[in-house]
Amino acid sequence: MTKIDFPGWARLHQERIERVLGDVLPASDLEPAVLHQAMRYSVLGGGKRVRALLAYAAGELADADATRTDHVAAAVELIHAYSLIHDDLPCMDDDILRRGKPCCHIEYDEATALLAGDSLQSLAFGVLAQQGLNDAPAVQITMLADLARAAGSRGMAGGQAIDLASEGQSLSVAELELMHIHKTGALIRASITLGARCGNSLDSTAFDHLDHFGKVIGLAFQVVDDVLDADATTAALGKTAGKDALQNKSTYVTVLGLGRAKAFAGELRTEARRALRALPGKGGRLAELADFIVLRQA
Amino acid sequence: MTKIDFPGWARLHQERIERVLGDVLPASDLEPAVLHQAMRYSVLGGGKRVRALLAYAAGELADADATRTDHVAAAVELIHAYSLIHDDLPCMDDDILRRGKPCCHIEYDEATALLAGDSLQSLAFGVLAQQGLNDAPAVQITMLADLARAAGSRGMAGGQAIDLASEGQSLSVAELELMHIHKTGALIRASITLGARCGNSLDSTAFDHLDHFGKVIGLAFQVVDDVLDADATTAALGKTAGKDALQNKSTYVTVLGLGRAKAFAGELRTEARRALRALPGKGGRLAELADFIVLRQA
Numbered sequence: 001m002t003k004i005d006f007p008g009w010a011r012l013h014q015e016r017i018e019r020v021l022g023d024v025l026p027a028s029d030l031e032p033a034v035l036h037q038a039m040r041y042s043v044l045g046g047g048k049r050v051r052a053l054l055a056y057a058a059g060e061l062a063d064a065d066a067t068r069t070d071h072v073a074a075a076v077e078l079i080h081a082y083s084l085i086h087d088d089l090p091c092m093d094d095d096i097l098r099r100g101k102p103c104c105h106i107e108y109d110e111a112t113a114l115l116a117g118d119s120l121q122s123l124a125f126g127v128l129a130q131q132g133l134n135d136a137p138a139v140q141i142t143m144l145a146d147l148a149r150a151a152g153s154r155g156m157a158g159g160q161a162i163d164l165a166s167e168g169q170s171l172s173v174a175e176l177e178l179m180h181i182h183k184t185g186a187l188i189r190a191s192i193t194l195g196a197r198c199g200n201s202l203d204s205t206a207f208d209h210l211d212h213f214g215k216v217i218g219l220a221f222q223v224v225d226d227v228l229d230a231d232a233t234t235a236a237l238g239k240t241a242g243k244d245a246l247q248n249k250s251t252y253v254t255v256l257g258l259g260r261a262k263a264f265a266g267e268l269r270t271e272a273r274r275a276l277r278a279l280p281g282k283g284g285r286l287a288e289l290a291d292f293i294v295l296r297q298a
Numbered sequence: 299m300t301k302i303d304f305p306g307w308a309r310l311h312q313e314r315i316e317r318v319l320g321d322v323l324p325a326s327d328l329e330p331a332v333l334h335q336a337m338r339y340s341v342l343g344g345g346k347r348v349r350a351l352l353a354y355a356a357g358e359l360a361d362a363d364a365t366r367t368d369h370v371a372a373a374v375e376l377i378h379a380y381s382l383i384h385d386d387l388p389c390m391d392d393d394i395l396r397r398g399k400p401c402c403h404i405e406y407d408e409a410t411a412l413l414a415g416d417s418l419q420s421l422a423f424g425v426l427a428q429q430g431l432n433d434a435p436a437v438q439i440t441m442l443a444d445l446a447r448a449a450g451s452r453g454m455a456g457g458q459a460i461d462l463a464s465e466g467q468s469l470s471v472a473e474l475e476l477m478h479i480h481k482t483g484a485l486i487r488a489s490i491t492l493g494a495r496c497g498n499s500l501d502s503t504a505f506d507h508l509d510h511f512g513k514v515i516g517l518a519f520q521v522v523d524d525v526l527d528a529d530a531t532t533a534a535l536g537k538t539a540g541k542d543a544l545q546n547k548s549t550y551v552t553v554l555g556l557g558r559a560k561a562f563a564g565e566l567r568t569e570a571r572r573a574l575r576a577l578p579g580k581g582g583r584l585a586e587l588a589d590f591i592v593l594r595q596a
Contacts, residue, residue, distance in 0.1 A: 026451055035451050035459040086416060091387075091408035110389035114412075115459050118384060118419065119451035125423045126446030129439050137435035141427050144442055148424030153324055153333050153417035161333035161413050 006288040010053060013073075017052040018044065020070045021077060024127050038108045038116040039123075043081040046099030050221065050293060051076040051188060055195030057285035058210060062199025068133045072143070072194040075128040076187060079151050082120035083187075085113050087160065095243070121151065133198055143197050150190035159183025163249075171250035177219065184225075185218030192286070206279055213275040213286060220268035221293050226251035227261050232298060269294040304586040308351060311371075315350040316342065318368045319375060322425050336406045336414040337421075341379040344397030348519065348591060349374040349486060353493030355583035356508060360497025366431045370441070370492040373426040374485055377449050380418035381485075383411050385458065393541070419449065431496055441495050448488035457481025461547075469548035475517065482523075483516030490584070504577055511573040511584065518566035519591050524549035525559050530596060567592040 004012070021043055026036040052073035059069030088095040088103040089110060096106050105113035128147055134140045149155055159182030166179060192214040196202055202210070229243060230253040243249075252261040272290040276283025302310070319341055324334040350371035357367030386393040386401040387408060394404050403411035426445055432438045447453055457480030464477060490512040494500055500508070527541060528551040541547075550559040570588040574581025 030452075032451065032456050032459040032463065034463065035456060039451065082416075086412055089389075089412065091412060111462050112459065114384055114387065114389060115451075115455050115462075117416075118380075118449075119455040121416065121419050122446045122450030122453075122455065126443055126450060129443035129446055131436060131439055137439055138429060140439055141429055141435055141442075144439075145424055145427035148420045148427055151416075152420030152424060153330065153337065153413075154328075155420075157413050157417040157420065158330050158333060161330040161410065164409050164413075165330065165332065 006285070006292070009285060009288075010292065013053055013056045014049045016056075016066075016070070017049050017073050017077060020074050024074050024078075024123065034108065034112060035115055035119065038104055038112045039120055041101075041107060042085050042098075042104045042113075042116055043078065043120065046101065047077075047080075048296070049073075049077060050289075051080055051191040053289055053292075054188065054191040054214075054217075054286070057289055058192040058195030059198045061202065061210075061280060061284050061286065062196040063201040064195070064199030068198040069195050071127050071130055071133050072191070072198060075124040075147060076191040076194070078120045078124035078127065079147070079156070079187060082117040082124070083156055083160070085117040085120070089113060092160070092164070093243070093247070124151075128194075135200060139197060143194050146190055146194060146197075150186040155182055155186035155190075156184075159186065166250060168248050169250065171255065173255055176250055176252065176255055180219055180222040181215065184222045185215060188218035188221060189214035201280075209275050209278050213272050213283065213290075216268050216272045216275060217290050217293055220265055220272060220290070223252045223261055223265045223268065224294055224296065226253050227258065227265065228296075228298065229253075230258060265294050304583070304590070307583060307586075308590065311351055311354045312347050314354075314364075314368070315347050315371050315375060318372050322372050322376075322421065332406065332410060333413055333417065336402055336410045337418055339399075339405060340383050340396075340402045340411075340414055341376065341418065344399065345375075345378075346594070347371075347375060348587075349378055349489040351587055351590075352486065352489040352512075352515075352584070355587055356490045356493030357496045359500065359508075359578060359582050359584065360494040361499040362493070362497030366496035367493050369425050369428055369431050370489070370496060373422040373445060374489040374492070376418045376422035376425065377445070377454070377485060380415040380422070381454055381458070383415040383418070387411060390458070390462070391541070391545070422449075426492075433498060437495060441492050444488055444492060444495075448484040453480055453484030453488075454482075457484065464548060466546050467548065469553065471553055474548055474550065474553055478517055478520040479513065482520045483513060486516035486519060487512035499578075507573050507576050511570050511581070511588075514566050514570045514573060515588055515591055518563055518570060518588070521550045521559055521563045521566065522592055522594065524551045525556065525563065526594075526596065527551070528556060563592050 025040050025043060028037045028040050030036050055073040055076060056069050059066065084098055085104045087093050088098055089105055096103055104116055128144055159179055162179040163183055189211060192210055196210055256264060269290055273287055276287050323338050323341060326335045326338050328334050353371040353374060354367050357364065382396055383402045385391050386396055387403055394401055402414055426442055457477055460477040461481055487509060490508055494508055550562065554562060567588055571585055574585050
């Protein structure tokens, strides 16, 4: 059997998660219909699905059945989608464009966007609470606890709060890193470890390596995001470019400068690949995903 | 052993859930500190804790260890508290007073209130995902799925959406009932069934009776809420009274009239007690809680 190339694998799994999300989201004619339409609008038809791809890649590494990993991939994408909806609200980043479309609160209204985000978070836990994602139900309970931690005040939502508090302030590299390890990193790490938990073939040393890879690649993701925000166009990004500078936010570009930020992303890529070396197949698709994340142009 | 009277039992368990919530909420000096302070501000020191009391009462009925039921009681109170924070935001009900104190977005700011609500939802699932709430981990996974359903677009958040869509419209009794079965009823039912799932002594017939009791008492709770909103003072309620009329909302009082709404609450109380008759000890504390809910003055 010829191994499919990375772009083919990525496309296959992007299409797969799109189908899975379409299935787990309530139908758009089911009451309350407008709420369900807003949920589907915000989740479907866009995004690179980096978190889902990381989950699938980690699942493959642990010999997990992909029908199990589907649930993890969907759960992390639902959490991500909810965070984007709430992030774009007027009281937060006050944005109008997301994934090349009007934000949820522009297309619908603020109240609907608020409730759509809230409902997507509930749905994420619901999807991860379907029976049988690991042979041992107790492991699945741990997965649910891990997702709760990654999403909550000591994870993603906490990172948003640190971000808010830091607006207009000059952060050090260490403070910036702390913010992003929460804001972006926590969910990316969870995507990888939860994906791997759908299988049973990795030992605890492998999990440590995986978790370190997740930490490094989560940070790399954000460094590249900051570089692209400063470097790319709104059309290429599908969201408002140059926003960080406008909002007077500290980013890796404002703190390190564009050149050193790009170099830092490269170093993190090397570090990420090093973390994968001890894993079966040198981390398989995860190594290619690390390149995909660091070398992306949007 | 003399059985403690209901007010004593209720006070004991109100104090107990307060301690439990204080323990599961992140400390107020833990970073991000303002977010954690906002979470504690919104959850602690107030409320009748009806949902927690229902969980404890149902747990007792199923011979559950109260240290297990603690998790269910905390989870439903956290979900309830998050929903109140988001409900009070300017884009929703735009309120300023809750439990006799300024709302979270007044005391802090809108963005912090949004994130505090989001984080409380994550925390609720985290608390319910601590190992060992039922002897069978698979049952606990079902409990997590049940909470997700009760909180999400086909439960509480969906009820909010129906509520929003119905503003300024005249609802029929059936439409009003549908809204409240989602908005208030879903979480109240879940409080009861999840509490009972911490034990192992009830059969599926008993669960059916419990669930019917939950449906009826959830509705009764809302009818009484509508009566009090029309009848009581802001000082007595600890939240803005007369709000429904101001917002031109359909309530049981506007649809049925005050007298018939009060009579309907009485009928639901009778129906609730009937549902308990087949249960051990005629439903134990649940019967007294039904009275507490229907006969309360605030």
